[in-house]
Amino acid sequence: MKIGILKETQKGERRVSISPNIAKQLIAKGFEIFVEEDAGLKSSYKNSDYADVGVQVEKRGVLYKEAQVLLKINPFDEDDLKLVDKGQILISQLYHKSNAELIQAIAAKGATAFSLDAMPRISRAQDMDVLSSQNNLAGYKAVILGAYEMTKIFPLMMTAAGTITPSKVLIYGVGVAGLQAIATAKRLGAVVEATDIRTETKEQAQSLGAKFISVDNEGEASEGGYAKEASDEYKRKQKEAVDKSLFQADLVITTANVPGRKAPVLITEEQVLQMKNGAVIIDLAAAQGGNCEVSKMNETVILNGVKVIGTTIAPESVSTNASELFAKNIYNFLMHLIKDNAFKWDLEEEITNETLIVKEGEIRQK
The missing domain is CATH 3.40.50.720 (NAD(P)-binding Rossmann-like Domain)
Known part of the structure; x- marks a missing residue:
């Protein structure tokens, strides 16, 4: 052949x-x-x-x-x-x-x-799953890109001139990309929080050292191992639960994609306007419309001092x-x-x- x-x-x-x-x-x-x-x-x-x-x-x-x-x-x-x-x-x-x-x-x-x-998300297909293998790299690279774009360092650092507190990282979506992002940010010394519609990901996030922000997801479910489109009610609850962490975060990484559909908006323009000056958002779902309302594919948008970077990131970069x-x-x-x-x-x-x-x-x- x-x-x-x-x-x-x-x-x-x-x-x-x-x-x-x-x-x-x-x-x-x-x-x-x-x-x-x-x-x-x-x-x-x-x-x-x-x-x-x-x-x-x-x-x-x-x-x-x-x-x-x-x-x-x-x-x-x-x-x-x-x-x-x-x-x-x-x-x-x-x-x-x-x-x-x-x-x-x-x-x-x-x-x-x-x-x-x-490719179906079943154990027999794991070694054929290109989405997983590539998203693993994307999660890693998102943190590296965020570190480059931030004006702060990740780890706690005690010096003769004073103590630098660790950066706060918030990750939306605890799939393959999100888990790798958690692991990478933790290795670099950040304080990491994460959230996902799939409550079964809580234990995975916590095992890597992240605090999981729980949201009542009664009536919500995943489809074939992938996150599905959330209801408006869930989005409202998630916004309320996550806002405090979002507004304190130095780096936010969004990874939520729904196969075959536009990416869900998880961060609105109104929320961006309330974030810290100098904060960075890496939107990995930009190719499917973006998880952040203001993100644009392959562009950096600066809104009220917040840098929003829309990318698929890439695996292409590694x-x-x-x-x-x-x-x-x-x-x-x-x-x-x-x-x-x-x-x-x-x-x-x-x-x-x-x-x-x-x-x-x-x-x-x-």
Whole structure:
């Protein structure tokens, strides 16, 4: 089976879907691997690094002609689909619930598509879950970015000139990104608080040293392990419970995304206006509309002395690690889907069923 690794074209993207190390493992399993020229350069992987492990380095057009399976991180775009042939298998993050036109276009080509972001949140799929592996890095990097943007240090510091009190960090969302943010901020010496609609995350947050801000969530629940859209009543209760901590925080990190929907607004403009002068908000949900009402994607907004940074953050900014983890997720996914160098197409199996969005031109998931 021939697999093609495409160069990412989305603005700001620095990752590559398969690293040379994982390509070598795939070749050992009997796959023939092609990679587009310079696909790994921004992740510090040279063309020669791929060639040295047996990967064929080719121009973009050759990959589309040769490969049966095409791999990307970001959704296939209009230019990509011009080159896709009937029967080819596409694997990437498709965000199919909010990307209906793309799914229709893939179906019109008679192609097959798996969406990595549709991976079910079950224990068997953990080693294939790209959202978890990438969000782990995002949580870490959010704290590092916050430390750079703040005008204070994190830890308690006792000096001859006086004592510096530790910074206060507030984290919305105790998923993979939030947990890593808690751990990183604690290691750097901050006082950390966290909140989440999922009360089952309380113990996890506390185990990492954060104070959990509990909010009565009767009638609320999660969906498939992900936080769901909260009711207006819950949002009101959360605002009341969190306001004191928010107004005292030096750094706030928001991580709340709802798959396939606009991100919930957790911090209003009115709340920002009541925060400390010099406080920093890192909004990791900016790509889906933002958890902070005033945030803008890839922009820094300063409101009443509060710096609001809208980002997805990125895994892109630590692209070497991010690419290696993403590649391992794909490797595990391919090993799950394929037997004896052919796809099993086991549609009775949960992972295959939920990630297979289009099969040979037929849309299966909407």
